[in-house]
Amino acid sequence: MVINRIVKGILSVLGALSGLLLYLFITNNILTVTKDNFLTYGIGIIISSFIGGGILFLLSPWLINKARDMANWIESELANVPITNIALGSIGLIIGLIIAYLISQLTNNIPIPFVGTIVSTVVYIFMAYLGVNIATKKIEELPNLQAVFKKNTSKEKGDKKDIKECPKILDTSVIIDGRIADICRTGFVEGPLVIPEFVLEELRHIADSSITIKRNRGRRGLDILNKIQKELDIEVRIDSKTFDDVPEVDTKLLKLAQFLQGKVVTNDYNLNKVAEFQGVPVLNINELANAVKPVVLPGEEMLVQVIKDGKESGQGLAYLDDGTMIVVESGKKYIGQNIDVMVTSVLQTAAGRMIFAKPKSMVDKTA
Numbered sequence: 001m002v003i004n005r006i007v008k009g010i011l012s013v014l015g016a017l018s019g020l021l022l023y024l025f026i027t028n029n030i031l032t033v034t035k036d037n038f039l040t041y042g043i044g045i046i047i048s049s050f051i052g053g054g055i056l057f058l059l060s061p062w063l064i065n066k067a068r069d070m071a072n073w074i075e076s077e078l079a080n081v082p083i084t085n086i087a088l089g090s091i092g093l094i095i096g097l098i099i100a101y102l103i104s105q106l107t108n109n110i111p112i113p114f115v116g117t118i119v120s121t122v123v124y125i126f127m128a129y130l131g132v133n134i135a136t137k138k139i140e141e142l143p144n145l146q147a148v149f150k151k152n153t154s155k156e157k158g159d160k161k162d163i164k165e166c167p168k169i170l171d172t173s174v175i176i177d178g179r180i181a182d183i184c185r186t187g188f189v190e191g192p193l194v195i196p197e198f199v200l201e202e203l204r205h206i207a208d209s210s211i212t213i214k215r216n217r218g219r220r221g222l223d224i225l226n227k228i229q230k231e232l233d234i235e236v237r238i239d240s241k242t243f244d245d246v247p248e249v250d251t252k253l254l255k256l257a258q259f260l261q262g263k264v265v266t267n268d269y270n271l272n273k274v275a276e277f278q279g280v281p282v283l284n285i286n287e288l289a290n291a292v293k294p295v296v297l298p299g300e301e302m303l304v305q306v307i308k309d310g311k312e313s314g315q316g317l318a319y320l321d322d323g324t325m326i327v328v329e330s331g332k333k334y335i336g337q338n339i340d341v342m343v344t345s346v347l348q349t350a351a352g353r354m355i356f357a358k359p360k361s362m363v364d365k366t367a
Helices: 002-030 038-079 083-107 115-137 143-148 150-158 160-164 172-177 179-186 197-207 212-231 249-260 269-278 285-291 360-366
Strands: 168-170 193-196 236-239 263-266 282-284 301-305 316-319 325-328 338-349 352-359
Touching (some): 002 038, 083 115, 168 249, 172 179, 172 197, 172 263, 179 285, 197 212, 249 263, 249 269, 263 269, 269 282, 282 285, 301 316, 338 360
Parallel strands (some): 168 193, 168 263, 193 236, 263 282, 325 352
Antiparallel strands (some): 301 338, 316 325
C-alpha cells in the first residue's frame, strides 16, 4: 500500500509537469507574456498543472496494475529461460546496439527532415533483434563462447529433470485432510510443494476460530504442514504472491497455479471443476484414492460384516477396509453378522465406488 501511494505521488507530479510543459509550449507559440496578461498566464499554469496531475492520479491504479502484470509476465517468462541464454542474449544485445550506433552516424546526415531519425530507429531495432537472435540461437556455432559456458551448459543438461518439475500448489482442504503427507511419503508426488501465504493465513484464521471443530481442523492442517516440512524428504516452498485484487482464496490459488505453471492439489470437488474450466491442471486426491481401490468384478465372492440397514427396504450395508460401501440385497436380517456375498454390479460415482451384492445363500437357492 505504501509503495502504491508513492508511485501515485510520482505519477501525479509527472502529470503536473507534463501539463505545465504542454501549456508553456502552446502559449509561447500563441502569445507574449506582458503585465496585462501575467495574471491570466499564471492561472493557466496552475490549472494546466492541476489537470495534468489529476489525470495521471486517476489513471495511476490502472497503470500500476498494468505494470505489475507486465512485471509478473516478464518474471514468469525469464524463469523458464536458461541463464546461459540470458547472458548470451545480453551480450548480443549490447553488440547489436553498438553496431546500430555506428550505422546511425551515417543516417543522421540525410538532408530530408525526419527521415534520418526514422531510419536510425529502424536500424537500432533491427540490430538489437539480430544481436539477441544470433547470440541465443547460434551458440553451437560460436566455439569460444561455447567453451566459456560449457560448464553451465553441462549443469543445465544434468538438471534437465529439475527444469521439467512442475510445482504442486496445495489448497487449504487438502492440507487439513492430511492424506497428502502419506502420498508424499510414498514418492508418488514429486516436489516442489508450494504453500501460498494466503493459504497459511486462512489456516491460521481457522485455527484461531472460537468453534471447536473448526479450531481443531485448522490446527491439524498446521501440524500436517510441519510434518511434511520436517519429516519428509521433499522440497517445500512458501510463495508470497498475494493477488490483492482477488478476494477469494480459491481464485487466488488458480491464478498462482497459472503464474507458476503448476498444478493444484485438492480434494475440493467444486474447485476441481472451476480449475478444469479455466484450464488449470488439478491433482485430486479423492480421484487418486478411487483409482487405487481394489478392482471388484461381478461374480466375485467375499466375506463381509453387515453393519446397518440401507435406504431401500430389506437392504443391508457393509464396508471394505478402504471404506468402499457394499449394498447387500436382503441383507437387513444379517445385521451384525459376517456372511459370504457375491458381487452383482459395481457403480463408480464422483463420490466413490459402490458395490452391490447378494448373500451367497440366496444365490445358491436361485441357482
